Amino acid sequence: xxxxxxxxxxxxxxxxxxxxxxxxxxxxxxxxxxxxxxxxxxxxxxxxxxxxxxxxxxxxxxxxxxxxxxxxxxxxxxxxxxxxxxxxxxxxxxx
Numbered sequence: 001x002x003x004x005x006x007x008x009x010x011x012x013x014x015x016x017x018x019x020x021x022x023x024x025x026x027x028x029x030x031x032x033x034x035x036x037x038x039x040x041x042x043x044x045x046x047x048x049x050x051x052x053x054x055x056x057x058x059x060x061x062x063x064x065x066x067x068x069x070x071x072x073x074x075x076x077x078x079x080x081x082x083x084x085x086x087x088x089x090x091x092x093x094x095x
Contacts, residue, residue, distance in 0.1 A: 004035060004062040007077055009084075010093040011055050012048060017088055022057060025087045031076050033068060036060040054093050 011022070019039040026037050041056040048054050061068055061076060084090035 002063050002065070002067050004060050005068055005073055006058055006060050007073065008040065009057045009059065009077075009080065011057060011084060011090045012052050012093050013055055013088060013090050015051050015053060017055075017090075019055065019057075021088060022055065022084065022090075025083050026057075026059065026080055029079055029083055031061070031079070033061045033063045033072070033076065034059065035062045048093075 013022070022039075023037045027034065036059070038058045038060075039055060040058045043054040043056075059076075059080065061073060081090075081092060
């Protein structure tokens, strides 16, 4: 009834960081509207610093009681990025 919203996060992570660690940090935020966390793509190349890799993570939010607002999605996204920065020293990949 209420549409799901997907957000992609292109993260730069230290080699050896597992997707399970990323998903655990995101789920630990206990965002009730969090529906899915998926690894979409992994990239290593010259645009990524040595000892690091890029992981594209797709997060799906959905409420069963209301349509999510842009402000809510932005707040969830900010919380996710801050937690990943703090817990895994992740950074967002610049294009």
